[in-house]
Amino acid sequence: MLIWIAASIDALIGFRKLDSLEQADYAGQEPLLSVIVAARNEEDHILQSIRTHLNQTYKNTEWILVNDRSEDGTGKVMESLKRLDSRIEVIHIDSLPEGWIGKNHALHKGCQRATGNVILFTDADVLYSPEAFSKAIGYFEKHSLDHLTAAPNLSAKPFWLKAFVAFFLFGFSYYKRPWLGNNPRSKTGVGIGAFNMITRSAYEKVGTHEYIKMRPDDDLQLGMMVKRMGLNQRIVTAMTLIEVEWYQSLSDALAGLEKNTFAGLHYRISMVLFSVFGVFVSQVMPFFTLFSDNQAVAILSAVNLLFLGLLYVLVTKKMTRFSPWLFLVLPFTALLFIFSILRASYLTFRRGGIIWRGTKYTLAELRKNTIR
Secondary structure, rough: OOOHHHHHHHHHHOOOOOEEEHHHHOOOOHHHHHHEEEEEOOOOOHHHHHHHHOOOOOOOEEEEEEEEEOOOOOHHHHHHHHHHHHOEEEEOOOOOOOOOOOOHHHHHHHHOOOOOOOEEEEOOEEOOOOOHHHHHHHHHHOOOOOOEEEEEEEEEOOOOHHHHHHHHHHHHHHHHHHHHHHHHOOOOOOOOOOOEEEEEEHHHOOOOHHHHHHHHHHHHHHHHHHOOOOOOOOEEEEEEEEEOOOOOHHHHHHHHHOOOOOHOOOOOOHHHHHHHHHHHHOOOHHHOOOOOOOOHHHHHHHHHHHHHHHHHHHHHHOOOOOHHHHHHHHHHHHHHHHHHHHHHHOOOHOEEEEEEOOOOEEEHHHHHHEEE
16 A cells, blocks of 8 residues: 555656646757668558658658568558658668667668767657657757657557556556656666657767667667666657557557567566566455455555555556546456566567567577666
């Protein structure tokens, strides 16, 4: 109970320090923004995504689209986009060097070709409102930032997928405390793959993607490196400016989390067991002990759920566009999350590594390159 009271107070204070990018001023047309998009087998999404890029009011932009060994029509779509706008450059990668995860290698190669002093790493399925780049640059310049990351609207259609995504963001928020990214005295950093904007000098100072070349959670690690180096970072929300359909179904979400769940737990069984135990005891059990015959236990459970619900509502209202009433199915989504942790860990061990976008990365390689 005390944990949720403390977490609720922490979030209440922390979220006040998270600005909404919608409130930012528009930028002029400086500096040159280099947008790096790595894509593997994304022909179903990249055309719609890049079209929203091209509709931006901020025109001083170049795009480096990196086709990372795609086996579908991604490369052809990129080439067709290049013919539409001279600011687009396309790189085709045919092979993956040893010791690299494909996406990280592709982003690294794209950045080597970029010429702007401000770089935006984004994914091939992200949709942008026309003023998103301008407001981001305006905010970036106003606060003299080295790194800006933005939480997008994670859209979802099926009910249980919505509930699962809401729970994932809830867990991410109280565990990672992303608002600490805005505290210059904190070494806690954050990075979100949909939108990681960084100066070239800061990117080079933290070691580029070469330093995190075997990290499947490269976006988060990039933000953490920025803070470790004492650079100026901000995280903002962008619920109406940036949108991504993270997954199309619950099964897709479970499969997608295979690649980085175990990485987030440092590939350690002890961390897996601790996480599973902690989630069950703190977020599942109180819903059952609420009906205990022991009055003291029932009252403590009710107070626990009160602050758990408060924290859930705070996170849901700030980090999503979902209904806070999804809290009513929280014990079920918590059990789904526990299942996803156990499933991802088991499959990583059984396969001897992770399979991401058709490429296998061995557990030995991943552990060797773990950043402490």
